[in-house]
Amino acid sequence: MxxxxxxxxxxxxxxxxxxxxxxxxxxxxxxxxxxxxxxxxxxxxxxxxxxxxxxxxxxxxxxxxxxxxxxxxxxxxxxxxxxxxxxxxxxxxxxxxxxxxxxxxxxxxxxxxxxxxxxxxxxxxxxxxxxxxxxxxxxxxxxxxxxxxxxxxxxxxxxxGPHDYTPRYPYWPDRVARGGTILAAGKDDFIQVIxxxxxxxxxxxxxxxxxxxxxxxSGPRLTWEEFLTLLDAVDVFWTTPEHLEQVGVNFYELPVYLPANSEQGGIMEVSNERARAAGLTLTAPLKTAQDTREWSKTTDLTYSLTPEREAEILTLLRGRH
CATH class of the missing domain: 3.40.50.720 (NAD(P)-binding Rossmann-like Domain)
Incomplete structure (x- = not known):
């Protein structure tokens, strides 16, 4: 055609x-x-x-x-x-x-x-x-x-996926690859991407x-804990949107993260039933993460949550806890 x-x-x-x-x-x-x-x-x-x-x-x-x-x-x-x-x-x-x-x-x-x-x-x-x-x-x-x-x-x-130049999803496979303590919120909230x-x-x-x-x-829906486990994240500091707010941090600073009960929380629960019935097939979340990471290795993406800012937030949270 x-x-x-x-x-x-x-x-x-x-x-x-x-x-x-x-x-x-x-x-x-x-x-x-x-x-x-x-x-x-x-x-x-x-x-x-x-x-x-x-x-x-x-x-x-x-x-x-x-x-x-x-x-x-x-x-x-x-x-x-x-x-x-x-x-x-x-x-x-x-x-x-x-x-x-x-x-x-x-x-x-x-x-x-x-x-x-x-x-x-x-x-x-x-x-x-x-x-x-x-x-x-x-x-x-x-x-x-x-x-x-x-x-x-x-x-x-x-x-x-590969060629995703937005500083959102690629942050996570890149961040896990960097190692060290990873700041994350809402282990029982969800991430869903296509x-x-x-x-x-x-x-x-x-x-x-x-x-x-x-x-x-829309793609497969995982809890954040499932997602980071999938990425082989070893050292995760889990917090909550409430704890972030208490130290003066907005949860929007964490790329992609949306609490389930937030004003846009439904964006992480988008039904794909109609499309799947029409023939939509979905890539396994691990493959999406691995292929995105492989691509981003050679791409100079700039993320809003810098290592310095992440360390600063972790220090605030640890002091609070």
Missing amino acids: QILVLGGARLVGRHIVEALVAGGHEVTMLSRGQTQADLPAAVERLLGDRNDGVAGLSALAGRSWDACVDVSGYTPRQVRASAEFLKGRVGRYVFISTVSVYAEQNRHPILETDPLLPPAAEDVTEVTGETYGPLKVTCEAIVQEVYEDACTILRPQLVT DARDIGQFVVKVIQDDIGGLFNL
């Missing part, structure tokens, strides 16, 4: 492109060319910028594809331009959204049928922590309006089997 990918050089898009090529499909990628990625040589790479509206899509003129995968649609202006321009030129429009669209992120579990945030206005173009979710709600609505049954909306949870490679494989499945609908994409 011939597939158009909008974006595709970074984490999620990269693994989608690689999965499509591995599946024997012909891939055309449209991007702004700002991220240089070592993608398969067979990928046709075109330049374009949807921020310029239809004019930014001129490289696609006169072409058609069996499906489009929109990885880089963040604003209504971008998505309206591509959705309408490609109408009649692509068989299925697959839009990569986010679990950040959900209005009540303290629900357990979070389901595809849960209420969404109020949509952002179509003229909003600034993507911030506050506008990200509402913008994606509006983008989803545009895709559904234009394509109706010929669209698929995918809502990934926290994504990781391997980007699993998203790639599911996108291939969606396109090949012409699957429509809405799907949360």
Whole structure:
């Protein structure tokens, strides 16, 4: 099949492109060319910028594809331009959204049928922590309006795996590898992430089997104690969000960590039942951790929780205890 990918050089898009090529499909990628990625040589790479509206899509003129995968649609202006321009030129429009669209992120579990945030206005173009979710709600609505049954909306949870440049999940396999006393909180709270490679494989499945609908994409769910045991962490100093607060530390300083009872605690309990029934397969958590660590060894990631800050917090906590 011939597939158009909008974006595709970074984490999620990269693994989608690689999965499509591995599946024997012909891939055309449209991007702004700002991220240089070592993608398969067979990928046709075109330049374009949807921020310029239809004019930014001129490289696609006169072409058609069996499906489009929109990885880089963040604003209504971008998505309206591509959705309408490609109408009649692509068989299925697959839009990569986010679990950040959900209005009540303290629900357990979070389901595809849960209420969404109020949509952002179509003229909003600034993507911030506050506008990200509402913008994606509006983008989803545009895709559904234009394509109706010929669209698929995918809502990934926290994504990781090789090429994860975000200073979040990779912190933990890297931190365990460094050794010494590891600061961690909430041993009975949960961590749940989705391997980007699993998203790639599911996108291939969606396109090949012409699957429509809405799907949360989330991975296996482990307690923090199970997760750090999996990583072979030997010396862990376990604390609680309450103890952190008592020494003037916000639990957000610990990458990825969300207490189950926090306002966003449901993000670590996102149901993947619907996607698994449609063919989502999940990489074992240990393999995700090992492969992410192997990649990050040669990458200079900068983490917000520095060794110095961790030592400072440990000293405060030990004094308190």
